[in-house]
Amino acid sequence: MIRVLIADDQALLRGSFRLLVDLTPDCTTVAEAGTGAETVALTAEHRPDVVLMDVRMPGMDGIEATRLxxxxxxxxxxxxxxxTTFDMDEYVYGALRAGASGxxxxxxxPPDLLAGIRLVAAGEAMLAPSVTRRLIGEFARRPEMPQTVARRLDGVTERxxxxxxxxxxxxxNAEIAERLRLSLATVKTHVxxxxNKLRVRDRAQLVIVAYETGLITASRDSA
Structure with missing residues (x-):
């Protein structure tokens, strides 16, 4: 059972999300929060598997709550x-760098939202297509990364x-296994x-590292 905490400053939206989650056999809502500070406190109390986090909330916003x-x-x-309603650049990058998994x-x-909950609960990354395009565009505009950033991949094998x-x-993982003709267990081991090597918490952070180090660029991503 995936335990979910819903954080949104609008009670009507919280209720709608709660209904959707609670009608899903493998998910349940453990708490609701209307502010960032309340979200942090309730997360510490209930230890949910996933927090559905709004960005704009009174006082502490969702990005700071995510960081905490x-x-x-x-x-x-x-x-x-x-x-969130917003896909502005500063929210996207701020949220991912704060540690958000999606x-x-x-x-x-609704089916895509539930799929997202399951994915991040399993340690995967979940990014809306528009967010992925923004990541690609942002890093494509950046100048060459400093050597200190590129060195972050030292010790990472070619595979x-x-x-x-x-x-x-x-x-x-399954798609990677099929593409490289590896077993799923082998791909999971490499991930x-x-x-561990890059000292990041999940796949969303791996995406950022890949772009920041120049391993992947917009031109190569579209190839």
Whole structure:
């Protein structure tokens, strides 16, 4: 059972999301929060698997709440899925760098939202297509990365770089296994090693590393 905390400053939306979650056999709502501070406190109390996090909330916003949740060892196991009306650049990058495992818009169809909850609960990344396009465009505009950033891939094997590239392009473990003709267990092992070597918490952070180090660029991503 996936335990979900719903954070949104609009009670009507919280109720709608709760109904959707609670009608899903493998999900249940453990708490609702209307502010960022309340979200942090309730996450510490209930230790949900996933927080559905709004960005704009009174006082502490969702990005700061995400940073506190993901940065606290007591709640770091909780995954945060940003669910917002806004897909502005500063929100996207701020949320992912704060530790969010996914970013969806509120016009996402209910089946896709539920799929997103399941994916981030399983350690995958969930990014709306528009968010992926923004990531590609943002890093394509950046100048060459400093050597100190590029050195972050020192110690990463050629096979791991290949898998990191496919992760950054949005492929699941199963899709990577099929593409490279590897077993699913082997792909999972490589992804786990990448998480450890690069010192990141999940696949969303791997995507950022792939772009920041120049391993993948807009031109190569479209190839």
């Amino acid at each position: 949740i993901c940065g606290d060892p007591a709640t770091a196991a909780t995954r945060v899925l940003i669910l 970013y969806l818009l509120k016009d996402t169809p 791991e770089r290949e898998i990191l590239t496919l992760v950054a392009r949005g492929l699941s 786990g090693r990448l998480l």
